[in-house]
Amino acid sequence: MNQDYIQPDNWSIIEEGFDKERVKSSESLFSIGNGAMGQRANFEEQYTGPTFQGSYIAGVYYPDKTRVGWWKNGYPEYFAKVLNAPNWIGINVEINGEQLDLNTCVSVSNFRRELNMQEGWLSRSFTATLQNNLEIEVKVLRFLSLDLDEVGAINYQVTPLNGEATIKFQPYLDSGITNEDTNWDDQFWDTLNVSTENEQAFIEAKTMKTGFHTCTFMQSSVFVNNTKQEQRPETDKQENAISFTYTVSVNAGETASIQKFGGYTVDRNHDKNQLVSAAKRALHTASNLGFNALLNKQKEAWSKIWEMSDITIDGDVKAQQGIRFNIFQLNQTYLGKDSTLNIGPKGFTGEKYGGSTYWDTEAYCIPFYMATKDQKVARSLLQYRYNHLEKAIENAEKLGFKNGAALYPMVTMNGEECHNEWEITFEEIHRNGAIAFAIFNYYRYTGDYSYIPEMGLEVLIGIARFWQQRATFSTDKNKYVILGVTGPNEYENNINNNFYTNYLAKWCIDYALEQIEKVKEGHHEDYLRIAGKTKITHEELHTWKKVADNMFFPYSEKHQVYLQQDGFLDKELITVADLPKADRPINQKWSWDRILRSPYIKQADTLQGFYFFEDQFSTEELKRHFDFYEPFTVHESSLSPCVHSIQAAKLDQMEQAYTFYLRTSRLDLDDYNKEVEEGLHITSMAGTWMSIVEGFGGMRVKNDTLHFEPRIPKEWEAYSFKVNFRDQILKVNVSQSETTFELEGNTDLNIQVNDNLVTVSPNNLVKI
């Protein structure tokens, strides 16, 4: 844990006191988003101290020219970057001739930020003493509307406390922004037109290369003591910016305020020539409702989200705050309305990882969305990969594969590979397996088989073909081997026979073969269409089977464990506990070669396999592998602790499970990895949800039935969660003494709790 300034609170993230050192961290932690757009918690008024400015529009990206030291064949030319979008939140505030700036004013007191997760808004208030000794009180409230997802709203209030003030509010739009992570200092935006109409302003701009057209817009009104001031503002129009200036004078104790609506319209949703008129419509709707009505709708919308997805924890405020922060951020990032969108590792909170799609979505996020949303959302995420199948086939061709083999990219925005580190781009091929696993997992959970004949089977065939071609026969071992890979544990590169990868490869082929048979029998027309399109033959399927049936898995007879890879036992097996503290995190302290030859595991790797394929191993086997690998795991990936938490819970090692839970749920709030300034770890937040539901709750789906093995950490009085299982909503409440189940709707649900079959009837509490 590296920071401890967030106030514990059940529903809000609260910061008290102003510290310039914390500004960038708080900009990440207090980020807001509505699925269509999002932004870091940058101040509206001028701030000349260190800050990381970021506003992001879902699906709008830029292919930045790749930068590498030494080019390797096959590297992509471009790395997609999430774009820092034109700023619409800016409001410069001049008071008696002085720019309000928390970096330069005489003093700041009573500084308080609150991210109210229950209601979906961000507030900030403070008292500042200006150079001329004027004290002012400022209160700002901001939200991005879930209802009108092109619109955000700000209410900015200034009250002079000890004298009169002439206040100039200068709301502005600015498209002269840049990305911090630009590789070659290129401009990413081309401003096309800056225009105004009455008190509305518009900047039309398009992204370079990708040509996404956007209109950034705003409309403002000023008030004195809640009375709207009819005032024609001065307009200042620049090449890449536009501002209005309103001047109001108030006495001590009186409040001058400005309400600003703003946001983006994008040609992903509108004709590119209609963006200004779409913006006008959005502003019209918002201003007709007014700030307060829009805020009320926001509260209602969030209330509905929480109704389904909340997890309560009694008796442990930090744990409660942690899980809600995770659930809140996931919902801010992705709401599943658009199958061309996906979930970037940082969501709308930073530039890192380019806002692109990783295997995180399939391995971590889909279970969360399946259980807390309509199943269409998960289907939408699956369809995203189906839409990219052709690109995945092209990607595999670039690397020498043939005949429709598909290798999904490690990092992508539009289906093309973006990443350029050979050991990851070309070798971290396990990602392909997670995409197949998600199809299996979706059907297991939802029972919706239709996806497989409609789309999934083609994906499974492309992936199986890849694995069959990627495995090679070792005459020495008389088995198929997979050489030169990087597993989920990226602290090993170019290794042979990574257990997780080999196991997943075999599973993918077996599962594809099984589904081909099943579709052939049950959906014959689909089968004929797919067989015609993919040109699968008996001979080909036979070669698949030969690979799957003869796959090699490294195993230690001595330790009775599968080895993470060939040669793992040649390492110096010193546990993490015996590593000097000064050496950690090793990714900051050690050179890369030292990390590679060490036994230290960045994130669950063999254990990730045991997590995915739990049913195929006994609990004794799990225990043996957990006890073998956990001591070498440094969890320097955000995706690691949740898997270990789930497995520790299953093994009834509750102390460990709880420690891992805290680490995953408060990773960003407590800044475990010293990097929260860069943004939040959005995708791993779904892992936190899994730690509770699958870990402590012990929820599984087996044979179309929900299973539970509830446990509770000794630190908690009780916890509860809800899941949507095949359109039936089940609420589970676990306390130290009992577990209760409640069902919504009209139909009974049979579930299994520990070893007992239990029938839950609607509106009838079952206690166990």
Add this chain to the structure above:
Amino acid sequence: MNQDYIQPDNWSIIEEGFDKERVKSSESLFSIGNGAMGQRANFEEQYTGPTFQGSYIAGVYYPDKTRVGWWKNGYPEYFAKVLNAPNWIGINVEINGEQLDLNTCVSVSNFRRELNMQEGWLSRSFTATLQNNLEIEVKVLRFLSLDLDEVGAINYQVTPLNGEATIKFQPYLDSGITNEDTNWDDQFWDTLNVSTENEQAFIEAKTMKTGFHTCTFMQSSVFVNNTKQEQRPETDKQENAISFTYTVSVNAGETASIQKFGGYTVDRNHDKNQLVSAAKRALHTASNLGFNALLNKQKEAWSKIWEMSDITIDGDVKAQQGIRFNIFQLNQTYLGKDSTLNIGPKGFTGEKYGGSTYWDTEAYCIPFYMATKDQKVARSLLQYRYNHLEKAIENAEKLGFKNGAALYPMVTMNGEECHNEWEITFEEIHRNGAIAFAIFNYYRYTGDYSYIPEMGLEVLIGIARFWQQRATFSTDKNKYVILGVTGPNEYENNINNNFYTNYLAKWCIDYALEQIEKVKEGHHEDYLRIAGKTKITHEELHTWKKVADNMFFPYSEKHQVYLQQDGFLDKELITVADLPKADRPINQKWSWDRILRSPYIKQADTLQGFYFFEDQFSTEELKRHFDFYEPFTVHESSLSPCVHSIQAAKLDQMEQAYTFYLRTSRLDLDDYNKEVEEGLHITSMAGTWMSIVEGFGGMRVKNDTLHFEPRIPKEWEAYSFKVNFRDQILKVNVSQSETTFELEGNTDLNIQVNDNLVTVSPNNLVKI
């Protein structure tokens, strides 16, 4: 073989006919140098076609800010670059108002270039038709003086053939030059002062960051039909350039010419405030001698070099031309006068590899310099590494090693690591072994033990310490292993137990232990000094020995060969002969992962070990390993064919040996690797020399005695070479029927030829 335009000739490199496509290749092939400076064969007059401009000064470099895609701990901040130095060769030629430019003139005929290797000069002649139909004949001769190594000379003659001509010769200096390989478009030179005195001009400039001060200078005279024209030129002084303009008018058939002396004085050799006066002295000496006398001295100087280092081949002009080109280029690059200099892989012929020092020097170049120069030259190259020992210890510390362990850099200009690809920078640690081996090899060849107590032992201790710490104990194998390395075969990365590396590591430790004992006994004062400085203890030496005695070597019982690395036999062992031609070179056709998991070997790796430690293996073992690995070797490194040529000769596989010889000796002339535009492969040229002397000649040193096992390819009538063995010069002449030995000097020399001891007496031909 990818090009075939160089005319076969015993002593010269000749190009006939002008082809714009070949300009950059020829600029490399016709490069000239004198050990202190060198330059590509850029035209003196303006050339607006594609060209790669390069003039280089030995030891003057720039630490260019590193560019990487993904930063790893331990990467160096800077990559040293050889600097394109200010241009002194430029002479713009305006004829009747038109700039002479072979890219734009109406036609070019009779174009001919000759690099006369016997005499050390470059000439160029052509007939050009200008826009106004004037035909002119141009003859240019240029050389960089071996005697006055700060000075180069140009004689540039223009003869109008069909009309009169007013010719403006504009000799110039230009410091506004850039490197093609700059990472961030930085300027590398800061021009300090531009000045003239009479017909001399000077540009003082210093390199950014490194602050090398240089003075680039010139002095010119013009002639009509060999009569000097007393003419005050016009001077044009710019910020980064200076030119003189001379105007002469000549009739058809008359010759106008300009002689230009130019070059560099550098603060590596002079006080930085005295560079202009040093330049004046150099110009004074050169112009007092005059162009022709300086050229005669050049011929004499090269004659002396050839006297010692020539290799003759009868009956195979291309083979003869190849070996002389290699010997010529090596001597142009490095003459061994300065122990702060070393041999860059491209010498003075291009920017690639930054002009820095690699293990090439120790593994390939030292044998050539030992046998063809005074032994001080090789000692100087050894001392270069001794001077960098402190930096090598710092480098090891950065990677987590302790207690004086030394890891020499992969690439360096000043002892600091420059390279930034983790799989090479941090893992290609075998380079450390080559540095120790060179110490052994130097003593074996020269018998000069003094280097070891004076300097070498400290280097050996640092290196042994590194290997002891780098090896780790595998309880699984009950042996010491070396994990995570890249061997000489860079088509494998992050492998375990590379045979070559492990063998070298063990050898280094054993050899260091042996030398410590030997110095302790024979040079006790040195021993005490070194023991005090390095703080070696009995306990430490014991830990070294434990590692050396228990080193693991991967071995296949089935094939009876050492394996290149753990798991080599798991690969799909398809030989190069069975690879489709379209797939080669694989480094241009395949993605990196595909190369890595293939069995293909970029350059001799296990066989490199058999080359270094030949005495430790039987010929049967060599044959087994050669037959096992050769079929998988693609020789995509210039350093590979020579080793295979030597071993094929030893195994009496002369067809193979000859093929490899041609490949190594004509690598650049025939542009096997399609990259000669970038510069020449200087360091591998020493390998070509070894192919003849050690390969065909079978020369070895055993027990202080030269051994020979002469063989001759069937394509040759005879070949001869000379070696300087411990200040005795032996000439060896091998024909299809006999081998003769001739000795210079006064003392007999006992040599071993095949299995017979032979005494060679001075000036008395011995026939065998």
